[in-house]
Amino acid sequence: MNTKRWIALVIAAAVLVVSLLVNSVFTIFQNDFTQNLDEMMIEQSSGLDETVLEDGSANSRIAVLEVNGAIQDTGEASPLLGTVGYNHEFFLQQLEQIKMDDTVKAVMLKVDSPGGGVVESAKIYDQITEIQEETGKPFYVSMGAMAASGGYYIAAPAEKIFVNQETLTGSIGVIMQSINYGELAERYGVDFVTIKSGPYKDIMSPTREMTDEERALLQEMLDDSYQNFVDIIVEGRDMSEEEVRAVADGRIMNGRQAVEANLADDIGYAEDVLAHLRNDFDLENAEVFEYGTSQSWASLFSVKVQSLFGADLETQMLTKLMTEYSAPRMMYLYGDK
Structure with a gap:
């Protein structure tokens, strides 16, 4: 072969080698990108972020959950008003994630709540006991300033309950309230017209007195x-x-009274509860973390709206009207919502 043929052959071989290299690199990149994309999609689908509170083993972790505020499922919060407080669906989502995550070995549940709805409290209780029975993961409760009524209900299945000296707890029982403004309305000439399909359809109506039969049904x-x-x-x-x-x-x-009544196990703050949890279940090197959610444009916008309008009385009243139920219902609740 002459020189030109040799040069053409070398160029062809070089092109082949480069092509193979490029294809290999692209394949590796594509696999890594796909894997990373899959991981991102899984994380996005769960809707949960994680914040490490104390470094430690990523394969042996303690999750910190918090119930702060009245335990109520108020539905989707208004993006415009961006209400802040206990989010029932988000909390249940955290419990579901703990159930599926094998790296979570124990849970510290921080409770600062006057209680709330009967159904919501029972749902939390059911999910906690389900996790305990199916996975064996222990729950330790750290009670804050208040863990009353439904706040105690959700703490009851824990392996141990810790309180502060000044924690208000107990209030074990059920309450159902409504307001009767019938006489006041009559004084101002307001007449209520009610058409109903049965004698008890307007039970606990705010416009008339309750009958003995109705009281017995509700009791x-x-x-x-x-x-x-x-x-x-x-x-x-x-x-x-x-x-x-x-x-x-x-x-x-x-x-102190809760410990004496056997409704709690010991006195201690959150850091003491965590120390007990580490020691009791050989989790000295465990990572401690909590869940969070990524802020969407809607949540960021709500912060701007809040800063614009401020927490004035009219905004608070509008928020209350838009997010709370008006019908009477049974509550595991101490004090006002």
Whole structure:
């Protein structure tokens, strides 16, 4: 072969080698990109971010959950007003993630709540006990300034409950309230016209007095929910029903009284609870983390709106009207919402 043929052959070989190299690099990049994309999609689908509170082993972790505020499912918060507080769906999502995540070995649940809805409290209780039964992951509770009524209900299944000296807890029981402004309306000449399909359809109406029959119907419902409350404490705290009923009359108590009544195990702050959890379950080197959510443009916009309007009384009233139920319902609740 002449020189030109040799040069052409070398160029062809070089092109082939470069082509193979480029294809290999592209394939590797594509696989890595696809894997990373899949991981990102999984993370986005869960809607949960993680913030490390204390460094440690990523394969042996302690999750910190927090219930702060009234336990109510108020639905989707208004993007315009951007209400802040307890988010029921978000909390249930955290529990579901803990159930599926094998790296989570234990949970510290921080409770600062006056309680809330009967259904919402029961849902949290059911998911906690499900995690305990199916995975064996322990829950330790750290009570804050208040963990009353439904706040105690969700704490009852924990392996240990810690309180502060000044924690307000207890308030074991059920309440259902409405307001009767019938006489006031009559004084001002306001007439309410009600058409109903049955005698009890407007039970607990704010425009008339309740009958004895209606009161008996509602009392039976509340008694059932109260019995459920007593039963979960009997099971969770290993107490007799008589022992529970002795303090389950709606009374509130401080931390010392709760420990003496066997409704709590010890006095301690959150850092003490975490130390006990590490020591009791050989988690000295465990990473400690909490969940969060990525801020969307809507949530960022809500912050701007809040800063624009401020927390004035009219905004608070509008928020309350838009996010809270108006119909009376049974509550595991101490004090006002």
